[in-house]
Amino acid sequence: MQEINRRYPNFDLMRLLLAAEVVFVHAAYYINNAFAWAGFIMAVPAFLAISGFLVLKSYEESGSWSFFLKKRGLRLLPALAVSMVLCFLLFDAFAVKNSLLNYLSGGIYTLEGAANAPLWSLAWEELAYFCLALLWMAGAYRNRISIWLLLLASMIVVHGGRHLPGHVQIILFLGPAFFIGNLMYLYRDVLLRVHPVIPWVLFLAVCFNAYIPGVHGIVDIYPLVFQSFSIVWVGMAGFRAIPFKFPDISYGLYIYHFPLVLFIVRHNLATTYVGMATYLIPPLVMICVASWYLIEKPALRLKNVPLRPYARRVLAVIN
Numbered sequence: 001m002q003e004i005n006r007r008y009p010n011f012d013l014m015r016l017l018l019a020a021e022v023v024f025v026h027a028a029y030y031i032n033n034a035f036a037w038a039g040f041i042m043a044v045p046a047f048l049a050i051s052g053f054l055v056l057k058s059y060e061e062s063g064s065w066s067f068f069l070k071k072r073g074l075r076l077l078p079a080l081a082v083s084m085v086l087c088f089l090l091f092d093a094f095a096v097k098n099s100l101l102n103y104l105s106g107g108i109y110t111l112e113g114a115a116n117a118p119l120w121s122l123a124w125e126e127l128a129y130f131c132l133a134l135l136w137m138a139g140a141y142r143n144r145i146s147i148w149l150l151l152l153a154s155m156i157v158v159h160g161g162r163h164l165p166g167h168v169q170i171i172l173f174l175g176p177a178f179f180i181g182n183l184m185y186l187y188r189d190v191l192l193r194v195h196p197v198i199p200w201v202l203f204l205a206v207c208f209n210a211y212i213p214g215v216h217g218i219v220d221i222y223p224l225v226f227q228s229f230s231i232v233w234v235g236m237a238g239f240r241a242i243p244f245k246f247p248d249i250s251y252g253l254y255i256y257h258f259p260l261v262l263f264i265v266r267h268n269l270a271t272t273y274v275g276m277a278t279y280l281i282p283p284l285v286m287i288c289v290a291s292w293y294l295i296e297k298p299a300l301r302l303k304n305v306p307l308r309p310y311a312r313r314v315l316a317v318i319n
Contacts, residue, residue, distance in 0.1 A: 009196075009240035011050055014231055015250035018043045022118065023257045023284070027276045030265045040207040041227045044121045044170060045177035048128060049228035050235060052181020053188075055129055056141070065133055071303050072129055075251075076122065078299040079291055083255045086287070087116055090263045107167065114266075116258050124171060128178045144186050151179035158224070173224050180228040188236060196239035203234040251296070252288035260284055 022043045028035045055072075062068035080103075087095040091114045098115035106127075107120025140146040154175030161172045184191060205212060206226045209219040219226045260280055263269075270276040 008236045010238050011054060011235040012246070012248055012250070013241055014235045015047065015050060015248075016246075016253070018046050018231075019250040019253035023253055023280075026118075026258060027261050027280055028273060030261055031271065031273055031276050041231060042170070042173065042224065045173040045224060046227060046231045047121070048125060048174045049177040049181040049232050051125060051128065052178040053185045053232050053236065054181075055132060056182050056185045059132060059136055065137075067303075068129075068133065071300075072126070074299045074303055075296070076126070078295050079251060079255060080119070080122070082291055082295055083116055083119070083259070086256060087114070087259050090259050095259075106171070114259075114262055116255065118254055118258050121174075122255075124174050128174065132178075132182070141182070141186065144183070147179055147182050147186065151176055151183065154179060155222075155225075176224055177228045180225065181232050184229070184232045184236070191233060192237050194237055196237060199230070199233040199236075199238040200241075203230040203238070206230040247289055247292045248296070249285075249288035249292050252291045253284065256287050256291070257284055260287075 018041065021040065025035075025037065025043075028037070058071060059068050062071065084096050084099060087099050094111075095114040095116075098111050098113055099119055102110040102115045102117060103119035103122055105120075106123035107117075110117070110120075135141060135146075135150075140150075154172075158169070158172045158176060161169055164172075205215050206219055206223075207230075209215045209226075257280070260283060261276075264276060264279045269279045
């Protein structure tokens with residue numbers, strides 16, 4: 001069953017919470033290098049789990065690889081370009097180059113010096129989109145067992161890499177998270193039959209499992225699976241937590257916060273958590289809101305604008 005333009009209740013909220021968690025962790029670390037809290041949810045794998053659900057939905061509704069590619073490009077690239085401008089204004093051309101290296105290499109290659117570090121995950125997310133398109137064209141999503149096997153294979157890879165450095169393990173986590181999101185979209189009719197309180201109960205139990213007797217031992221068996229499943233389930237099937245629509249600034253929070261944090265630290269503007277919040281939050285929120293209304297939202301409106309003839313020819317070759 002194809003659900004054209006169906007809106008699920010809490011994905012915008014979940015992405016906002018994940019982005020806010022990333023901002024908090026980075027800001028706190030630069031105030032206190034001993035700060036080691038990993039967050040309630042592993043944010044980047046959780047983002048990929050949400051994408052695994054929503055991007056599969058988007059591809060199904062697109063009807064063609066070219067339209068899908070256009071929608072993804074309009075969602076990601078305009079704000080990404082603005083983040084490069086922000087790096088240049090706050091630092092210099094080297095910071096832009098270093099941020100691009102970090103982005104294009106997926107965080108594997110970055111020079112010493114200023115860079116917009118969180119951009120590393122965007123390359124892996126875009127690779128996931130490409131793999132999704134290939135799997136769709138190969139008919140894998142018409143045979144759910146194929147996605148189950150890919151999930152199993154990716155979990156075996158994660159298990160095999162459990163002794164690798166932490167940043168490499170996070171990259172390996174992205175595969176299982178994405179396929180969990182895919183499977184939840186494929187089984188959405190079943191998952192949507194539950195009472196909308198149940199996904200919230202599971203999500204909160206997973207987030208606070210360390211404080212709930214008995215739950216911690218269960219979640220700790222494979223936290224990646226529980227976290228990915230719970231955040232997608234509450235996004236798609238939980239009761240709507242915020243009854244009104246709000247600007248979708250989660251992407252902006254994610255890609256704009258780090259240059260501001262580095263600028264504050266380099267200029268010794270804050271040495272306490274309160275000081276960091278005072279200098280970071282107001283400009284960050286203003287930049288994110290301006291980006292949404294002036295850059296991101298207008299760009300998304302272009303998705304139905306016909307492509308120029310030369311662009312159509314390029315995309316025809318891709319198809």
